[in-house]
Amino acid sequence: MRAAAAVFLALLSGEGAVSAAPDLEGVPRYDHILVIIAENQSQARMTGHPEWAPNLNRLAAQYGSATRFYAESHPSEPNYIAMAGGDTFGIRDDDAYYCKPGMKDPFCGRTERPGYADHSIAAKSLADQLAERHLTWKNYLEDIPAPGSLVPRWPNADHPAPGKPFSLYAAKHSGLINFASVHDAPEAVRREHLVGFDALFADLASGSMPNYAEIVPNQCNDMHGLSGADVPADCHGAEGLIRRGDAEIGMLVDRIMRAPVWAGGNTAIVITFDENDGGARDGEPQGCCGYDPSSAANFGGGQIMTLVIANHGPRHAADPTPYNHYSLLRTVEDAFGISEHLRHAGDDAKGVVAMRPLFALVPAP
Numbered sequence: 001m002r003a004a005a006a007v008f009l010a011l012l013s014g015e016g017a018v019s020a021a022p023d024l025e026g027v028p029r030y031d032h033i034l035v036i037i038a039e040n041q042s043q044a045r046m047t048g049h050p051e052w053a054p055n056l057n058r059l060a061a062q063y064g065s066a067t068r069f070y071a072e073s074h075p076s077e078p079n080y081i082a083m084a085g086g087d088t089f090g091i092r093d094d095d096a097y098y099c100k101p102g103m104k105d106p107f108c109g110r111t112e113r114p115g116y117a118d119h120s121i122a123a124k125s126l127a128d129q130l131a132e133r134h135l136t137w138k139n140y141l142e143d144i145p146a147p148g149s150l151v152p153r154w155p156n157a158d159h160p161a162p163g164k165p166f167s168l169y170a171a172k173h174s175g176l177i178n179f180a181s182v183h184d185a186p187e188a189v190r191r192e193h194l195v196g197f198d199a200l201f202a203d204l205a206s207g208s209m210p211n212y213a214e215i216v217p218n219q220c221n222d223m224h225g226l227s228g229a230d231v232p233a234d235c236h237g238a239e240g241l242i243r244r245g246d247a248e249i250g251m252l253v254d255r256i257m258r259a260p261v262w263a264g265g266n267t268a269i270v271i272t273f274d275e276n277d278g279g280a281r282d283g284e285p286q287g288c289c290g291y292d293p294s295s296a297a298n299f300g301g302g303q304i305m306t307l308v309i310a311n312h313g314p315r316h317a318a319d320p321t322p323y324n325h326y327s328l329l330r331t332v333e334d335a336f337g338i339s340e341h342l343r344h345a346g347d348d349a350k351g352v353v354a355m356r357p358l359f360a361l362v363p364a365p
Contacts, residue, residue, distance in 0.1 A: 027334035031265035039224035042276035055250030071275035071301025080175030086343030090117030136210035148190030207260035276302030290344035308358035
């Protein structure tokens with residue numbers, strides 16, 4: 001603990017930092033940021049059962065850990081949207097990206113609820129910011145049925161897949177899809193940005209990773225879990241889900257570290273969760289930094305594990321600064337030289353700050 005605290009204090013003071021290109025808010029420029037997103041587990045559960053999640057606990061001890069990181073809401077979808085756009089935009093359910101008030105659709109189950117928000121968001125997102133600066137991005141979605149697909153869930157009753165459980169892929173776990181600039185783009189453009197894990201592994205091998213990536217495992221491998229026919233035994237129940245998800249994330253981190261993207265330039269892997277499961281409250285605050293306990297869509301989604309693994313970044317660093325997904329978005333913007341902070345990502349008055357200590361550059365040993 002003393003070593004971790006010493007590293008954290010040194011980073012705060014700037015001692016040992018490697019000079020880099022001009023930065024914003026003390027965040028150095030990064031060539032690649034790859035965000036792996038898991039589901040529904042609290043910080044307390046992940047650290048309280050290290051035998052269930054040996055990879056994540058090892059990475060937390062070896063690299064950088066944000067020890068007070070919070071989600072924005074329950075359930076999942078608003079948190080993914082917050083990462084992409086700096087707000088939940090009033091969305092407080094997992095309905096499909098095209099759902100509107102009063103709409104009747106199998107994937108729009110809450111549209112009669114008072115105050116229901118349009119799930120198609122016309123506002124600017126991180127994807128737009130990156131495109132404006134000629135930076136590249138991809139959303140790697142395990143088991144998406146085809147590149148560029150906009151199907152809300154797959155397999156489903158209309159499109160079953162032998163041997164696969166329903167809803168193995170869920171578009172609700174891509175906040176980027178909710179933005180009109182993404183889902184209304186021509187199919188050829190969507191096919192470049194919304195891709196499967198086959199594309200991820202090919203891009204890693206070829207050295208053609210985008211500047212920014214969101215990497216989302218399927219609902220068995222991201223610790224969410226499923227029920228019904230053809231569901232594997234370890235795709236439900238806390239221990240099985242965490243063990244399975246930990247193995248998946250360990251595999252992804254290992255493949256990234258063996259790829260050309262890890263050898264050159266500044267690259268960071270961020271591992272975060274959408275929210276905790278809503279049950280592990282422990283008397284602690286449920287949010288921070290721009291959240292509103294009185295809001296139905298931004299009331300806090302609980303404390304979650306979030307790690308930063310940077311090829312030239314800190315080691316054995318535990319950062320106790322309060323952060324949330326708005327903080328992560330702000331940090332990504334800064335790391336790519338984007339001075340515009342979208343919505344709550346720019347909420348200085350409420351304590352939203354960049355995750356500078358965990359993205360700092362330190363000398364090689």
